[in-house]
Amino acid sequence: MCGIIGYIGSKDARDLIISGLKKLEYRGYDSAGIALINGDTKVFKCAGRVKELEEKVNKSGFNGTTGMGHTRWATHGEPNETNAHPQVSYKGNFIVVHNGIIENYSQIKKHLQSRGIVFSSQTDTEVLANLIEHLYLEGDLSAEQAITMALNRVEGAYGLVIICTSETDRLFAARKGSPLVIGVGDGENFIASDATPIVEHTKRVIYLNDNDLAIIKKDELILRTIKAESIKPEVKELELKLGEIDKEGYPHFMLKEIFEQPKAIHNTFRGRVLPDFSGIRLGGLHEILDSVTEAERIIIIACGTSWHAGLLGEYIFEEYTRIPVEVEYASEFRYRNPIIKKGDIVIAISQSGETADTLAAIKLARAKGAKVLGICNVVGSSIPRETDAGVYTHAGPEIGVASTKAFTSQVTVLAMMAFVLGHRRGIISDEGYKALITELVAIPGKIEKALEANDKALELAKIFQNTRNALYLGRGYLFPVALEGALKLKEISYVHAEGYPAAEMKHGPIALIDENMPIVVVATRDDTYDKIISNIQEIKARKGIVIAIVTEGDEIIAKMADYVLEVPETLPTFSGLLAVIPLQLLSYHIAVLRGCDVDQPRNLAKSVTVE
Numbered sequence: 001m002c003g004i005i006g007y008i009g010s011k012d013a014r015d016l017i018i019s020g021l022k023k024l025e026y027r028g029y030d031s032a033g034i035a036l037i038n039g040d041t042k043v044f045k046c047a048g049r050v051k052e053l054e055e056k057v058n059k060s061g062f063n064g065t066t067g068m069g070h071t072r073w074a075t076h077g078e079p080n081e082t083n084a085h086p087q088v089s090y091k092g093n094f095i096v097v098h099n100g101i102i103e104n105y106s107q108i109k110k111h112l113q114s115r116g117i118v119f120s121s122q123t124d125t126e127v128l129a130n131l132i133e134h135l136y137l138e139g140d141l142s143a144e145q146a147i148t149m150a151l152n153r154v155e156g157a158y159g160l161v162i163i164c165t166s167e168t169d170r171l172f173a174a175r176k177g178s179p180l181v182i183g184v185g186d187g188e189n190f191i192a193s194d195a196t197p198i199v200e201h202t203k204r205v206i207y208l209n210d211n212d213l214a215i216i217k218k219d220e221l222i223l224r225t226i227k228a229e230s231i232k233p234e235v236k237e238l239e240l241k242l243g244e245i246d247k248e249g250y251p252h253f254m255l256k257e258i259f260e261q262p263k264a265i266h267n268t269f270r271g272r273v274l275p276d277f278s279g280i281r282l283g284g285l286h287e288i289l290d291s292v293t294e295a296e297r298i299i300i301i302a303c304g305t306s307w308h309a310g311l312l313g314e315y316i317f318e319e320y321t322r323i324p325v326e327v328e329y330a331s332e333f334r335y336r337n338p339i340i341k342k343g344d345i346v347i348a349i350s351q352s353g354e355t356a357d358t359l360a361a362i363k364l365a366r367a368k369g370a371k372v373l374g375i376c377n378v379v380g381s382s383i384p385r386e387t388d389a390g391v392y393t394h395a396g397p398e399i400g401v402a403s404t405k406a407f408t409s410q411v412t413v414l415a416m417m418a419f420v421l422g423h424r425r426g427i428i429s430d431e432g433y434k435a436l437i438t439e440l441v442a443i444p445g446k447i448e449k450a451l452e453a454n455d456k457a458l459e460l461a462k463i464f465q466n467t468r469n470a471l472y473l474g475r476g477y478l479f480p481v482a483l484e485g486a487l488k489l490k491e492i493s494y495v496h497a498e499g500y501p502a503a504e505m506k507h508g509p510i511a512l513i514d515e516n517m518p519i520v521v522v523a524t525r526d527d528t529y530d531k532i533i534s535n536i537q538e539i540k541a542r543k544g545i546v547i548a549i550v551t552e553g554d555e556i557i558a559k560m561a562d563y564v565l566e567v568p569e570t571l572p573t574f575s576g577l578l579a580v581i582p583l584q585l586l587s588y589h590i591a592v593l594r595g596c597d598v599d600q601p602r603n604l605a606k607s608v609t610v611e
């Protein structure tokens with residue numbers, strides 16, 4: 001997903017914007033650019049890292065006190081300098097950076113080309129810049145009028161910052177579907193895709209809503225809709241702290257976030273578990289708790305790792321609430337005209353709160369009459385604004401593209417939801433409720449213990465760093481963990497890995513077993529333990545290599561497997577929260593040994609805000 005940072009004030013815009021772009025690198029990108037205003041306006045771009053852009057713009061010596069920067073995650077047009085942003089309109093009056101997709105760009109492009117307008121890039125963004133220019137010149141309009149008119153003609157999603165070279169005392173910003181946040185300073189203002197590059201400068205923010213247009217001067221903010229209706233800006237206080245967005249001595253954000261999980265899980269239940277462990281209070285559900293308690297069906301929608309958390313949630317919900325649960329990929333759900341019945345509850349899970357497919361699925365579910373709950377990690381993101389109610393995971397900012405603490409905090413929220421509903425439905429007794437809560441509260445300490453497997457995980461990573469593929473197997477609560485472990489390995493080390501229900505092995509994957517491919521079996525003690533032992537025996541009988549994730553002290557599997565990674569004993573319900581830790585560590589170390597860009601894996605974005 002692209003990153004945007006804009007500044008208008010009296011400070012050195014160049015270094016401030018470059019530093020802001022570096023804080024946005026975690027979003028994933030393939031090219032970068034900056035526009036600076038100082039009398040005239042200059043644009044610098046490069047198909048590469050922000051560091052290269054920094055060298056280029058520093059070498060020019062050009063600077064100013066107003067400007068904007070962009071990191072591009074290519075959608076239309078390959079990642080090269082021409083397609084990098086900012087995009088400049090054909091007469092140079094408008095300079096645009098954009099996050100999102102203009103869906104009707106080709107029709108607009110054809111229309112403009114028929115008027116003799118020439119394009120230099122393959123981007124949809126240049127089409128928007130030229131449309132604004134065309135309206136500005138043809139209609140002899142002000143910049144604001146031309147921008148407003150253009151935005152009423154485009155379809156699709158955008159987060160935009162626009163400079164008009166003849167009105168350089170202001171930046172224009174507009175949002176529809178791709179987040180933008182204004183940082184409100186004293187005699188200066190900021191605009192960015194998220195709060196990460198703003199928090200060091202100001203904690204006062206204004207989240208733009210869809211169809212908002214902001215005119216941002218250094219000492220004035222004007223907010224309107226693209227229908228020219230005035231809006232009173234609502235200034236909020238940022239919860240984010242600067243310390244939360246640096247590595248604090250870790251080599252990568254991902255490793256920091258793996259080790260943050262004890263604290264993250266503690267923060268997820270802190271203030272929600274009653275001091276005597278007799279109950280859980282999820283304030284965000286309060287409004288619709290009765291309808292959720294009486295739900296006839298729960299549909300969980302999510303993508304990627306959040307979908308794995310949802311699948312684990314299915315097992316937990318069905319065990320403790322006896323409400324039927326279905327887990328859907330948001331990208332499938334949104335296009336298959338799903339059947340939603342009255343009494344259905346939809347739960348949308350998203351770390352970023354900005355995933356386009358999940359947002360679209362939410363809108364569809366609500367249009368069909370479902371009540372929708374959100375489980376998100378980013379306060380003020382789009383999904384919490386689109387749902388009827390919800391619960392924040394409070395895991396703290398997750399910068400590494402590979403999701404780790406978000407997964408375990410999502411599962412924690414799902415477990416708490418299930419326990420609250422199960423107790424209200426009379427399925428969980430008071431004693432059972434208290435016992436579950438007592439074990440939940442012990443989980444951070446048990447994750448701390450599970451993290452002690454880090455050195456062993458590194459040893460195994462050295463052995464398997466050159467593997468060309470891997471199979472991850474699990475049963476019951478541990479099947480979603482196997483899927484998550486496989487996703488972690490493939491997305492950061494580029495090794496093909498797949499997760500499978502262990503019992504499914506004999507229906508195909510058993511043919512893959514050879515003496516080279518590592519098979520990770522998630523085999524902590526639960527009621528399918530004897531079955532997973534048979535699966536390990538089947539693998540060993542075919543000379544397969546087994547890495548087993550086991551409950552500490554398990555001597556049975558230790559004798560059978562080639563390698564074991566231990567996690568503390570816990571209730572099967574919480575086993576996923578512990579078993580995933582060694583899988584995160586193993587994939588992290590393999591990726592580092594393979595020289596991969598762990599925090600910004602190739603082709604990936606931290607939040608997929610486009611389809």
Ligand code: AGP
Binds near residue numbers: 349607
């Ligand atoms: C997980 O490691 C990936 N980064 C990806 O699958 C991610 O979980 C998915 O894109 C969903 O993102 P979200 O939770 O922000 O909606």
